[in-house]
Amino acid sequence: MENINNSERKAFLVHSDNYSNWIFDPTHPTQGRRFINARDQFAAHMTLAGEPFVEEAPRLATREELLKVHSPSYIEKVVDKHRSGEWAGERAELAELASTFVGGTLVALDALITKGARTAIHFPGAKHHAQWDHSSGFCVFNDFAIASDIATKQYGLKVAILDIDAHHGDGTENLTADNPNVLTFSIHESGIFPGTGKEDHPEDLVFNHPLHTDPYGEDRGSDDSALMTGVNRFITLAQTFKPDLVFIACGADGHLEDPLTNLEYSVAGYVAVAHKVRDTFPKMPILMGGAGGYLPDTRTPEIWAAFARELVLASH
Numbered sequence: 001m002e003n004i005n006n007s008e009r010k011a012f013l014v015h016s017d018n019y020s021n022w023i024f025d026p027t028h029p030t031q032g033r034r035f036i037n038a039r040d041q042f043a044a045h046m047t048l049a050g051e052p053f054v055e056e057a058p059r060l061a062t063r064e065e066l067l068k069v070h071s072p073s074y075i076e077k078v079v080d081k082h083r084s085g086e087w088a089g090e091r092a093e094l095a096e097l098a099s100t101f102v103g104g105t106l107v108a109l110d111a112l113i114t115k116g117a118r119t120a121i122h123f124p125g126a127k128h129h130a131q132w133d134h135s136s137g138f139c140v141f142n143d144f145a146i147a148s149d150i151a152t153k154q155y156g157l158k159v160a161i162l163d164i165d166a167h168h169g170d171g172t173e174n175l176t177a178d179n180p181n182v183l184t185f186s187i188h189e190s191g192i193f194p195g196t197g198k199e200d201h202p203e204d205l206v207f208n209h210p211l212h213t214d215p216y217g218e219d220r221g222s223d224d225s226a227l228m229t230g231v232n233r234f235i236t237l238a239q240t241f242k243p244d245l246v247f248i249a250c251g252a253d254g255h256l257e258d259p260l261t262n263l264e265y266s267v268a269g270y271v272a273v274a275h276k277v278r279d280t281f282p283k284m285p286i287l288m289g290g291a292g293g294y295l296p297d298t299r300t301p302e303i304w305a306a307f308a309r310e311l312v313l314a315s316h
């Protein structure tokens, strides 16, 4: 007999083995096998815990969905001409995957809104640098901004987005700033790409928590406790905002060993964040996207799978 708690904390994972083909070139930091590794580790965690989860396939985003936050000419460039600033020449398979990443996040969103899921996971989700009319920082289409638009305008829900990727979530912030039902909160390393996210804009429900590692600057630290201080600030704001949904951009690139940043988070630090958020909002539908992470065979999938496990299992 299925434990009643299990049905109350239903977990959904959106995944396709085709995600392994997200490779701009073999030496690029972004490697699609991280998504497969994370899926396998998450499934192993669930098996070990005796926790059932539903795995669903993604779908392509429709043009109408992409148009919610992107310009028609940019969509045409990627979808019809198979070009973007992230790769050289025409790459039909990458263009299709970029659209599938949006569709996958929307399948996850649908699981939360209409299928009673408490936690919906899409490791290639949270492409947080993608902008209105161009790609940026390995991100082509902004799935979290599109999902926010649909959740707020189609379903009348409020969305709070916590972005703990090491880089500022500039695209998501820009594309949701004028939506009064979306709050964004980004914790990121100061002084690295994209160089924005230095201050709050409370009138737009935009909040930023840059971590300063410069010893001559305002040093907020760069370790697990600095991360948790930021998460606690988000929680205080969210408790006032009262969202119906929480999206988390769980970039694994803040790990001590990640080659692209100087932050010093540990795996345990990431898990503590998932525990804290789930413990604070035990019944909240939470959508997790993986955002960045550049250790495809080690820390990136380890962090994503452990974070997802904690969101699913904590507080029941």
Ligand SMILES: [Zn+2]
Binding pocket: 165, 166, 167, 251, 253, 291, 292, 293
């Ligand atoms: Zn990042």
